[in-house]
Amino acid sequence: MTIWTPELPEGGPRYRRIAEAIAQGIERGELAPGDKLPPQRQLADRLGVTIGTITRAYATAHHQGWVESRVGSGTYVRRSIEEIPTSFRAGQPLDRGMIDMGMSLPPPHPSRTQGLQRALEHITASPSALQAATEYQPEAGNETQRARIAAWQGSLGFPDDPSRLVITQGGQHGIQLALQVLSQPGDLVASDTLTYPGFICAAQQAHLRLMAVPMDANGLDVDALARLCARQPPRVLYTTPDLNNPTGAQLDETRRKQLVALAREHDIWLIEDAVQYLPVANRGTPLVTLAPERTLHIFSTSKILTGGLRVGSLTAPERLLERLGTAIRAQSWMAPPLMVETACHWMEDPGSRELLHWQIGELAARRELALERLAAYQPLSHEGSSILWLPLPAGRRSSELQILLARRGVKVSTPEPFCMGSEPAPQALRLCLGPPIDRESLAQALTIIDEVLAEVPASPWQTL
Ligand SMILES: Cc1ncc(COP(=O)(O)O)c(C=O)c1O
Known part of the structure; x- marks a missing residue:
């Protein structure tokens, strides 16, 4: 001993x-x-x-x-x-002692690094793969790589047409590219009231005006969007129909169809961000399937393989492809060929299928655990979601709870960074179920959250 x-x-x-x-x-x-x-x-x-x-x-x-x-x-x-x-x-x-429920990451598993290792070994052992990985490639990626990525996303239920796909450096790059080819400074771009902060940031950087569209547990409120359109339709609508980040809401099938009809009526471009998508039952029809002529579909390897690869895809109508190619070239010529080749090999490795299966099952178990432990607070989380949205009891504030939880070693997110407009943020927390190292750590974090919520809040009265 x-x-x-x-x-x-x-x-x-x-x-x-x-x-x-x-x-x-x-x-x-x-x-x-x-x-x-x-x-x-x-x-x-x-x-x-x-x-x-x-x-x-x-x-x-x-x-x-x-x-x-x-x-x-x-x-x-x-x-x-x-x-x-x-x-x-x-x-x-810095965060060594923390249980992280603040970052949207897939659950850790040793086969993630093993899959990457096998992909790299494959490349170094194959002269043709080494060549593809080391030479300049066309802006949108070479034909073979585009076909391999299209086949992968097709196997998950998304568009599989390589001729409409450009390879990106991840989902965030896809958002930026889409906004770049669709809008001019000063244009109005809309999204759900609470939306992915990476979109808000990219739109602000591009000097676009933001329009917040009300939403509920079934996603974007299309009737509310119709009322906003009667005054001034946005040029572009960015949305995440499969999983709203931060609330986890899913857009139901009826609303998807209504949204497409409204977009056609007012000639609105749609950016469909599917980065958070996992293939589980009861998924709605992708907007890109319903309206391929006006939808730019964004996908990425980040939440299924790993975030550090920085490889994703943007599927767009044919008439935008040349502009997308020019935009990619102006930024970085192309997504790094070594990373793209690595991602392609990893996608094709049978281990990546097993990992995805494990991930879906693991997240379902984590979700069930969290829903049960926090049932008293009526949290929201759809099937296939890696996020749990926790509305706070009356009198509790997100920012106060975030600090109290950090002191007890649990990292969570507040809704503030996800706010599109100037409306006050709801008092709620976003809990990410992926990053805790195992279910035991998750259970430990959930116990702490439950305890902190049950405590009587300290008086905030500190000023005259
Ligand atoms: C909705 C959404 N879109 C895009 C991204 C960014 O994806 P990537 O890491 O591939 O750039 C994220 C990351 O969490 C996300 O939640």
Whole structure:
């Protein structure tokens, strides 16, 4: 048994400093893979803290992936450092103690890095793949790569026509490109009242005017949009029919058809952002299928493979393809061919199918757990959603709760950054179910959220 007494780093709650010391001990090699950590009571006595502090420290180190608990035996250093998510390794001390429910990320799984590794091995072993990965390519990507990406998204239920697809550097790039070819500074662009901040930012950078369209649990309110159109129709509508980020709302089938009819009536371009889409049952018809002549469909590898690849697609009507090519060329010539080739190999690896299956099942289990634990607050989350929207009880404020939760080690998002217009943001939290390292960490975060919500809020009265 390891007789190990950590030296605690400065600052922060004691359990976090102990968890940090465990991480540092592993990184420095003081604790080797497979070593058993001291029994909790022994370490508590040695450090002069309560046993509860040690329990929390070990749970935090477990959540971060440094150690594993074996029932009836104790807590052990993980067998291989490769199992520890890089975000928790050295050089990332800031959020080490936090359970992240603030970032929209797919759930961690070792096969994510293994899939990437296999794709890279494939490329280095194949002269033709190496050539495709290292030479300049046409702006929209070469024909073979476009066909491979189209086939992948076709297998998920999206357009599979490579002749209308350009390869992008991820979903955010797709949004920026779409706005660039569709609008001029000063144009009116609309979106759901709460929408993806990356769109708001891109529209502001392009000097566009924003129009907020009311929404509810069934997504964008098309009748409200019709009333706004009677005054002045927007040139472009950006929306996320499969999963509104941050509320998780889905646009129902009737509204999809009404939206397309309205867009045709007022000649509105549609940008359909499907980055958050996962192929589960009961998905509505994509807008690009209903109105291919006026829809720009955005997809990405970020939420299915990994965000760091920066590879996505934009499927657009033929008449826009030349302008899109020019815009890509003006920005960066093309999406980096090495990344595109890597993404193509990874998509074609049978392991990526298994990973997607696992991800859908894992998110469903996490969603069920969260809906059950927080049932008293009537959270919203559709099937296939990686997000849970938590309206707050009367008298509680999102910003206050975000701070209280951060102090207890849980990171969440408030609606503020998602607000399109100047209407006050609703008092709610967005909880992302993907990033916690496992269901145990998620359960720990949900318990903390439940406890913080049940506490009587401190008086905000601090001024005259
Ligand atoms: C709705 C939506 N669109 C686009 C993006 C950005 O995607 P990417 O990482 O591929 O740029 C995100 C990221 O979370 C998103 O939620």
